[in-house]
Amino acid sequence: DADVTQTPRNRITKTGKRIMLECSQTKGHDRMYWYRQDPGLGLRLIYYSFDVKDINKGEISDGYSVSRQAQAKFSLSLESAIPNQTALYFCATSKKTGLSGNTIYFGEGSWLTVV
Amino acid sequence: AQKVTQAQTEISVVEKEDVTLDCVYETRDTTYYLFWYKQPPSGELVFLIRRNSFDEQNEISGRYSWNFQKSTSSFNFTITASQVVDSAVYFCALSDTGRRALTFGSGTRLQVQP
Numbered sequence: 001d002a003d004v005t006q007t008p009r010n011r012i013t014k015t016g017k018r019i020m021l022e023c024s025q026t027k028g029h030d031r032m033y034w035y036r037q038d039p040g041l042g043l044r045l046i047y048y049s050f051d052v053k054d055i056n057k058g059e060i061s062d063g064y065s066v067s068r069q070a071q072a073k074f075s076l077s078l079e080s081a082i083p084n085q086t087a088l089y090f091c092a093t094s095k096k097t098g099l100s101g102n103t104i105y106f107g108e109g110s111w112l113t114v115v
Numbered sequence: 116a117q118k119v120t121q122a123q124t125e126i127s128v129v130e131k132e133d134v135t136l137d138c139v140y141e142t143r144d145t146t147y148y149l150f151w152y153k154q155p156p157s158g159e160l161v162f163l164i165r166r167n168s169f170d171e172q173n174e175i176s177g178r179y180s181w182n183f184q185k186s187t188s189s190f191n192f193t194i195t196a197s198q199v200v201d202s203a204v205y206f207c208a209l210s211d212t213g214r215r216a217l218t219f220g221s222g223t224r225l226q227v228q229p
Contacts, residue, residue, distance in 0.1 A: 033216060035217075035219075040222075042206060042219035042220055042221040042222050043206070043208075048215075088158065090160065094215055103162060104150075104210070104216075108159045109159060
């Protein structure tokens with residue numbers, strides 16, 4: 001089983017609909033992240049969270065919101081989806097401290113298509 | 116602001132050739148981490164290596180090697196005797212000790228032909 005699990009893995013939704021992507025992790029990490037990947041642009045940071053009460057915007061947070069329901073769960077919402085939010089979305093985690101403190105581990109990705 | 120540049124958009128080689136993927140970074144931090152990730156056609160991101168800014172020793176892992184040069188702000192990745200299974204998109208990334216988030220390059224697509 002994957003340490004970082006994203007659901008759904010694939011979703012097609014209509015413009016204007018609300019969509020939530022969920023992420024759960026069994027790694028026991030404090031920090032969680034949401035990234036989106038677009039062709040030719042690499043991955044860009046949407047939101048990140050250092051713990052349940054600490055949530056921060058990344059470079060491209062407009063049009064998105066997040067919720068850190070527990071240490072192990074971090075969900076991403078698109079309140080009113082638009083076509084240019086069509087992308088591959090990744091959840092990721094990292095430890096707060098320790099030798100591997102800066103290594104970030106990614107989930108398998110969620111393909112979202114907005115039509 | 117931090118920046119990672121992977122100038123090679125796509126590289127095509129024939130199996131058994133050596134190939135080097137370039138990565139140049141910009142940061143004002145004195146402490147930082149550099150990473151390489153592999154994204155095979157299936158889409159997941161596979162962690163390959165992490166290097167901190169105080170460790171300029173080159174590293175070799177099987178057919179993979181990494182050359183970190185602080186003087187030129189580069190962290191290049193070489194695959195020796197490439198194989199078809201190496202075909203993937205490779206991302207270089209830069210972290211900062213504050214946010215502990217990653218700034219990614221745009222990726223290099225490597226195609227290894229049989």
